Amino acid sequence: MADLPDKRSAFIDWYLAVVEAAEVTDKRYPVKGLNVWTPYGMAARRNLDAVMIREIEATGSRAVEFPALIPATEFAKEKEHIKGFDAQVYWVTKGGLSDLDIPLVLRPTSETAIYPVFALWVRSHRDLPLNVYQIVNTFRYETKTTRPFLRVREIHFFEEHTCQANEEHATERVRSNRAAFERMAHAFALPYLAIRRPEWDKFPGAYYSIALDIPVGEARTLQIGSIHHYRENFARPYGIRYEDADGTQRYVHQTTFGLSERLIGAILAVHGDQKGAVFPTAIAPYEVVVVPIPAADAGDAPERVAAEVAERLRRHGRRVHLDSSDARPGAKFYRWELTGVPLRLEVGRREAERRSVAAVDRLGRKSTLPIDPLEHEVDLRLAEFDRALFERAREAFRAAFSVARSLEELPGSTTVRLVAWCGDETCGHRIEQAIDGSLLGTPEDPLPFALDPVGACLVCGRTEGARWALAGRPM
Amino acid sequence: MADLPDKRSAFIDWYLAVVEAAEVTDKRYPVKGLNVWTPYGMAARRNLDAVMIREIEATGSRAVEFPALIPATEFAKEKEHIKGFDAQVYWVTKGGLSDLDIPLVLRPTSETAIYPVFALWVRSHRDLPLNVYQIVNTFRYETKTTRPFLRVREIHFFEEHTCQANEEHATERVRSNRAAFERMAHAFALPYLAIRRPEWDKFPGAYYSIALDIPVGEARTLQIGSIHHYRENFARPYGIRYEDADGTQRYVHQTTFGLSERLIGAILAVHGDQKGAVFPTAIAPYEVVVVPIPAADAGDAPERVAAEVAERLRRHGRRVHLDSSDARPGAKFYRWELTGVPLRLEVGRREAERRSVAAVDRLGRKSTLPIDPLEHEVDLRLAEFDRALFERAREAFRAAFSVARSLEELPGSTTVRLVAWCGDETCGHRIEQAIDGSLLGTPEDPLPFALDPVGACLVCGRTEGARWALAGRPM
Numbered sequence: 030m031a032d033l034p035d036k037r038s039a040f041i042d043w044y045l046a047v048v049e050a051a052e053v054t055d056k057r058y059p060v061k062g063l064n065v066w067t068p069y070g071m072a073a074r075r076n077l078d079a080v081m082i083r084e085i086e087a088t089g090s091r092a093v094e095f096p097a098l099i100p101a102t103e104f105a106k107e108k109e110h111i112k113g114f115d116a117q118v119y120w121v122t123k124g125g126l127s128d129l130d131i132p133l134v135l136r137p138t139s140e141t142a143i144y145p146v147f148a149l150w151v152r153s154h155r156d157l158p159l160n161v162y163q164i165v166n167t168f169r170y171e172t173k174t175t176r177p178f179l180r181v182r183e184i185h186f187f188e189e190h191t192c193q194a195n196e197e198h199a200t201e202r203v204r205s206n207r208a209a210f211e212r213m214a215h216a217f218a219l220p221y222l223a224i225r226r227p228e229w230d231k232f233p234g235a236y237y238s239i240a241l242d243i244p245v246g247e248a249r250t251l252q253i254g255s256i257h258h259y260r261e262n263f264a265r266p267y268g269i270r271y272e273d274a275d276g277t278q279r280y281v282h283q284t285t286f287g288l289s290e291r292l293i294g295a296i297l298a299v300h301g302d303q304k305g306a307v308f309p310t311a312i313a314p315y316e317v318v319v320v321p322i323p324a325a326d327a328g329d330a331p332e333r334v335a336a337e338v339a340e341r342l343r344r345h346g347r348r349v350h351l352d353s354s355d356a357r358p359g360a361k362f363y364r365w366e367l368t369g370v371p372l373r374l375e376v377g378r379r380e381a382e383r384r385s386v387a388a389v390d391r392l393g394r395k396s397t398l399p400i401d402p403l404e405h406e407v408d409l410r411l412a413e414f415d416r417a418l419f420e421r422a423r424e425a426f427r428a429a430f431s432v433a434r435s436l437e438e439l440p441g442s443t444t445v446r447l448v449a450w451c452g453d454e455t456c457g458h459r460i461e462q463a464i465d466g467s468l469l470g471t472p473e474d475p476l477p478f479a480l481d482p483v484g485a486c487l488v489c490g491r492t493e494g495a496r497w498a499l500a501g502r503p504m
Numbered sequence: 505m506a507d508l509p510d511k512r513s514a515f516i517d518w519y520l521a522v523v524e525a526a527e528v529t530d531k532r533y534p535v536k537g538l539n540v541w542t543p544y545g546m547a548a549r550r551n552l553d554a555v556m557i558r559e560i561e562a563t564g565s566r567a568v569e570f571p572a573l574i575p576a577t578e579f580a581k582e583k584e585h586i587k588g589f590d591a592q593v594y595w596v597t598k599g600g601l602s603d604l605d606i607p608l609v610l611r612p613t614s615e616t617a618i619y620p621v622f623a624l625w626v627r628s629h630r631d632l633p634l635n636v637y638q639i640v641n642t643f644r645y646e647t648k649t650t651r652p653f654l655r656v657r658e659i660h661f662f663e664e665h666t667c668q669a670n671e672e673h674a675t676e677r678v679r680s681n682r683a684a685f686e687r688m689a690h691a692f693a694l695p696y697l698a699i700r701r702p703e704w705d706k707f708p709g710a711y712y713s714i715a716l717d718i719p720v721g722e723a724r725t726l727q728i729g730s731i732h733h734y735r736e737n738f739a740r741p742y743g744i745r746y747e748d749a750d751g752t753q754r755y756v757h758q759t760t761f762g763l764s765e766r767l768i769g770a771i772l773a774v775h776g777d778q779k780g781a782v783f784p785t786a787i788a789p790y791e792v793v794v795v796p797i798p799a800a801d802a803g804d805a806p807e808r809v810a811a812e813v814a815e816r817l818r819r820h821g822r823r824v825h826l827d828s829s830d831a832r833p834g835a836k837f838y839r840w841e842l843t844g845v846p847l848r849l850e851v852g853r854r855e856a857e858r859r860s861v862a863a864v865d866r867l868g869r870k871s872t873l874p875i876d877p878l879e880h881e882v883d884l885r886l887a888e889f890d891r892a893l894f895e896r897a898r899e900a901f902r903a904a905f906s907v908a909r910s911l912e913e914l915p916g917s918t919t920v921r922l923v924a925w926c927g928d929e930t931c932g933h934r935i936e937q938a939i940d941g942s943l944l945g946t947p948e949d950p951l952p953f954a955l956d957p958v959g960a961c962l963v964c965g966r967t968e969g970a971r972w973a974l975a976g977r978p979m
Contacts, residue, residue: 098594118599
């Protein structure tokens with residue numbers, strides 16, 4: 030039971046140790062970057078998926094599933110797209126004992142699998158909008174160092190693909206996706222920024238890309254999702270056209286919205302602390318753990334009452350684990366803190382006698398709750414825990430940014446930097462060199478902290494077109 | 505709106521037409537045998553998965569997910585297994601622009617992905633039983649004609665893998681799986697037979713295999729699942745060992761339980777009729793469709809009341825579609841019959857005035873239901889529909905078998921045949937030749953129809969060891 034590495038000074042080591050301790054993945058699979066979802070990790074993932082499904086279906090999107098294998102011929106149709114991906118895809122070249130006539134790509138993302146079929150589904154303006162999503166695994170042949178949830182070779186992936194009648198409707202869909210993610214982020218208790226990526230860093234084939242970024246200490250950021258407006262960029266090569274009400278043939282405008290298991294990584298990275306993982310209630314595999322504390326003179330009362338408490342909360346719809354293993358109470362507390370359970374309820378001799386439980390949430394706040402009735406007390410404690418967790422994350426979020434007034438301030442940045450930028454690519458690259466990272470782009474929303482009016486571009490000194498942009502080091 | 509081919513005389517044509525009409529899949533993906541799950545098909549699949557998850561988790565199994573890519577070296581460890589699969593796997597040989605050092609197999613099933621990790625998870629008798637399952641897609645390079653749901657190249661798959669302390673516990677797990685499937689089969693309204701496969705047809709690497717078979721007309725059968733006892737056959741090559749309470753190192757005994765999207769195919773094949781698909785309530789994407797019937801003098805009353813009815817049933821937890829499209833009522837009835845919705849509720853002028861609905865279930869049974877209250881009336885109609893659907897399927901099931909008393913009766917069989925068989929492989933193959941199909945094996949349970957005591961083997965005439973066996977033509 031060694032201490033975890035220090036989160037502030039040794040973030041990556043701390044992250045790897047927390048992932049290990051939280052029992053959510055097993056990295057010992059014989060291929061690097063292909064990890065095993067353990068029962069505990071799968072439970073968290075299922076909860077995460079449920080939030081995504083709930084919020085996207087509330088916007089009228091329907092689940093579909095397209096094949097994982099894409100013929101090389103379809104994959105190559107959009108030129109920017111193939112250029113962006115061909116160095117990192119897995120190729121299936123053999124079926125059984127013979128070579129395939131047309132090699133297949135294991136989907137790195139599904140545009141090229143879906144759009145040939147969209148061309149068949151969309152005929153008339155009455156078929157629009159077409160909003161569908163799938164939750165599947167995608168595959169990328171990563172050559173950089175892999176990290177559980179953050180950079181893996183088989184990626185648990187959510188992707189919405191839509192067809193709209195025109196550019197304006199597509200822009201409206203982008204807005205609707207942003208609102209859906211805002212609701213998801215509340216369930217995850219994750220503050221984030223929606224950032225419009227610069228031209229040179231947008232999704233291959235996109236008209237523009239909005240990234241959903243999370244700061245994770247020092248100047249590091251984690252892109253946990255993205256929303257893209259494709260205009261007609263894919264509709265043209267794939268022939269996705271419809272007949273308008275007036276009889277004209279038009280290309281659809283498309284959008285996509287992607288999220289991935291990086292969200293699990295972000296939840297671990299943002300909420301975790303020196304005691305281990307911390308799951309927000311909506312994602313926690315177990316929302317509540319009940320621990321009986323045996324005592325010499327208590328007989329089986331603690332076990333009995335603990336079992337009653339667990340059963341009542343289960344009936345109330347909570348995910349509950351009753352830890353009746355033969356480990357010592359201290360070891361149990363330690364384990365359920367490491368694995369991030371939001372609320373621990375202890376039942377000892379005194380609690381059993383008084384029909385109460387001792388409650389400790391994962392932020393360490395203690396209270397005594399009556400068993401009769403217990404249900405709404407637990408609801409309240411969990412709601413308070415989520416609020417406090419979100420507030421803690423928001424404080425760290427606000428502290429993760431600072432303004433840089435000159436290029437000289439950028440090297441060695443320990444926060445994500447706000448810089449005045451004229452919009453020019455050359456100036457952008459100078460900023461990237463200075464911070465040894467990326468110009469993340471321009472924020473889509475007002476920032477959650479006060480900012481002066483923007484001044485002159487940090488690089489060229491022009492004021493024309495200057496706007497606040499963010500620079501950091503994406504993981 | 506052409507008629508469907510005749511189910512009895514042209515089953516395959518009928519099946520393909522029903523799958524098409526039921527809107528559950530799209531076969532126009534550019535690779536043969538890789539089909540698209542449409543929104544309607546995905547909804548059925550989600551309901552199917554929910555039944556499987558509910559029943560398997562009730563037996564203490566937990567969800568996991570292992571990688572889809574298996575290194576060739578791990579894949580080759582169990583000799584029978586690799587022999588059984590190597591002609592039908594997809595090989596990933598390239599990552600990005602370069603060849604992989606060790607080629608990867610896209611999982612055709614997951615023994616060889618999971619067992620190297622089981623060897624790490626199992627240490628002590630306290631780690632047993634280890635019961636986990638995953639719902640993933642598997643891949644088989646099929647060279648035979650592909651058919652939606654029945655023979656495809658990317659297969660939606662359920663697989664449980666367990667480790668038990670000894671052979672007896674593994675046998676007990678097989679029993680538990682059989683009981684779980686019995687409960688699932690009720691939700692699917694599918695009669696089936698559990699059949700122990702002959703030695704030469706068991707799963708590659710298994711000690712024995714129990715197949716779950718469904719007759720689908722003529723002598724055809726559909727294997728929709730299987731349960732295998734592996735004894736130590738995989739534990740030895742993969743080194744899955746534990747320390748027993750007395751300190752001895754022992755190999756675990758393993759079992760697996762597999763089901764696939766063939767269940768969707770079986771539901772379509774068994775329940776469908778000349779009017780199209782018929783979904784049992786538990787699987788139906790929409791349990792109820794509500795159709796307003798406009799009338800010249802009714803104003804918007806039918807639409808208004810239909811919307812109210814749909815909303816009430818949704819709040820009651822039912823999956824409801826309100827068809828307020830501008831198609832004519834007759835076209836709507838036709839479509840929702842083709843797509844197999846269990847219950848249609850019609851609201852015309854008279855119904856709106858009297859606060860009632862005209863109900864027609866997918867078996868054509870009509871009734872008038874009061875709107876106040878409607879909820880339990882609908883529950884009742886759906887329960888009666890499921891009972892009648894199951895009974896119809898059971899009648900067809902009983903009629904799908906007949907006894908054959910000599911080899912001469914087997915050619916051209918129009919039913920699955922019960923034959924007396926001595927258990928000898930040579931005799932088994934003679935039976936297979938005669939029926940131009942397979943000796944399916946011996947039933948695990950009493951058959952649902954009267955049978956004489958078994959006589960002498962149909963082939964060799966021996967009575968010693970003779971038992972009833974089934975012979976048919978697996979699809």
